[in-house]
Amino acid sequence: MDTLFALDRQLGNIVRTTEQPIVGQMRLTWWYEALEKLDHAPPPAQPLLRALAGLISEGRVAGRDLATMTEGWEVLLDRERTAADTLTQFAHLRGATLFRAATALLGEDDPQVAQAGALWAFADLAANVSQEAIRDQATAAALDLADTVFGARWRGARPIGALALDAYMAAAGRGFANGPRRAARTVRFRMIGR
Structure with a gap:
């Protein structure tokens, strides 16, 4: 559980500390791709990804599912989108x-x-x-x-x-x-x- 919520905090920190949306989108895309790769490849030398790989190897969660969280956080990078449906998507x-x-x-x-x-x-x-x-x-x-x-x-x-x-x-x-x-x-x- 701690590992899953650490991933959420990591993604949230990207959004929180990004001043230019394109930079945030690039960082979130890196996480999206890294999480998806955990389903079929060994993790890179990043502690959080290694911990998540352990959960994925046990078959309890899938990297492609966790990658979906990056898409939710990415919604908040678009400063123009404040409609209720956007927040619902997030x-x-x-x-x-x-x-x-x-x-x-x-x-x-x-x-x-x-x-x-x-x-x-x-x-x-x-x-x-x-x-x-x-x-x-x-x-x-x-x-x-x-x-x-x-x-x-x-x-x-x-x-x-x-x-x-x-x-x-x-x-x-x-x-x-x-x-x-x-x-x-x-x-x-x-x-x-x-």
Whole structure:
């Protein structure tokens, strides 16, 4: 799990530290190609790719699937694209892909996993973007997904669902990070799936 989220942080850092979109696109393309190659070639001498290659060699995730996350991050490099459908594309390519890979590592699945990943990506974007319009759109999108994600009882993948629940509570302004209210709600979810 740490390795998957390290990949997400690596891709996010590319977007965060890029001043010229073309440079960011080139860096993300390098990661896309490197991740795809992990399915059929040994990894280069890059620590994160070596760690991911271990997961891929176990057959738990595929490099081509992880490469999809780069496409999600690339959406944010286009400063002109702030429409809700663009943010939805980002959330699904980044968050849904990440959460599906995480549930594969757990050997579990749940029908809400992809939507939970999108909710998490929206909430994470809202918490970390400086542009107010994008922050407002991402927050609204996260809150809109809550009924879909948490409307039915989770049978499996509860640790992954708990990540989405915490992100939802942050976006909704419910409790403080690491506070008793959010901790109690997360424990309840992990125990009963609601």
